[in-house]
Amino acid sequence: AQSVTQPDIHITVSEGASLELRCNYSYGATPYLFWYVQSPGQGLQLLLKYFSGDTLVQGIKGFEAEFKRSQSSFNLRKPSVHWSDAAEYFCAVGLPMYSGGGADGLTFGKGTHLIIQP
Amino acid sequence: NAGVTQTPKFRILKIGQSMTLQCTQDMNHNYMYWYRQDPGMGLKLIYYSVGAGITDKGEVPNGYNVSRSTTEDFPLRLELAAPSQTSVYFCASSKQQGAGGELFFGEGSRLTVL
Numbered sequence: 224a225q226s227v228t229q230p231d232i233h234i235t236v237s238e239g240a241s242l243e244l245r246c247n248y249s250y251g252a253t254p255y256l257f258w259y260v261q262s263p264g265q266g267l268q269l270l271l272k273y274f275s276g277d278t279l280v281q282g283i284k285g286f287e288a289e290f291k292r293s294q295s296s297f298n299l300r301k302p303s304v305h306w307s308d309a310a311e312y313f314c315a316v317g318l319p320m321y322s323g324g325g326a327d328g329l330t331f332g333k334g335t336h337l338i339i340q341p
Numbered sequence: 342n343a344g345v346t347q348t349p350k351f352r353i354l355k356i357g358q359s360m361t362l363q364c365t366q367d368m369n370h371n372y373m374y375w376y377r378q379d380p381g382m383g384l385k386l387i388y389y390s391v392g393a394g395i396t397d398k399g400e401v402p403n404g405y406n407v408s409r410s411t412t413e414d415f416p417l418r419l420e421l422a423a424p425s426q427t428s429v430y431f432c433a434s435s436k437q438q439g440a441g442g443e444l445f446f447g448e449g450s451r452l453t454v455l
Contacts, residue, residue: 227383232381235391257443259444259446264448264449265448265449265450266345266445266446266447266448267384267424267431267433267446269443269444269445272443313384315382320364328374328386328389328399328433328435328444329444331383331384332383333381333382333383334381334383
């Protein structure tokens with residue numbers, strides 16, 4: 224069965240410091256990969272996604288992520304965090320149709336709560 | 342642009358009561374989803390729909406029902422509410438099949454069952 228692991232439940236980073244949030248997946252094939260952000264009291268917003276091609280993808284709000292097939296990872300990075308980045312971050316994966324994926328959406332990790340210190 | 346709209350935002354139910362969470366989207370998306378979010382557990386799929394008149398169970402469907410009479414609306418019905426259904430519920434929609442398209446989420450409905 225497919226699974227998504229976000230090893231860090233909480234991460235605290237000082238404002239202006241760099242950030243890396245980890246995501247590992249277990250799938251039979253290379254899935255589509257996503258990072259979503261959830262601000263307090265809000266729904267989830269897509270930060271970026273990887274389908275194929277260049278393994279370094281750029282997203283909104285200055286975020287980027289790198290797909291590493293050998294490590295089954297899709298880590299999210301930002302060079303310099305801002306206080307407004309404090310939120311919950313979710314990694315999600317899904318199988319493309321050509322790999323047997325269905326219409327039942329994505330599998331989400333349990334999330335990483337990002338705290339920004341002034 | 343309204344996107345995905347959920348109502349109510351907050352609700353308190355007594356054990357055994359029933360209620361319907363409303364979800365509507367104005368993006369003409371065929372695919373719609375209901376998730377529940379529990380602390381530290383991520384999002385779990387309850388039900389999904391690939392178009393009007395078609396629904397299917399997700400990972401945690403017990404205690405819930407859905408219908409999809411129109412493309413726009415995808416209500417979630419809770420029958421005989423139980424404390425285990427205390428959660429935040431998110432409705433989402435997608436233009437393409439789940440893994441191939443971005444999910445657009447509503448702002449959530451926080452339900453407490455006492």
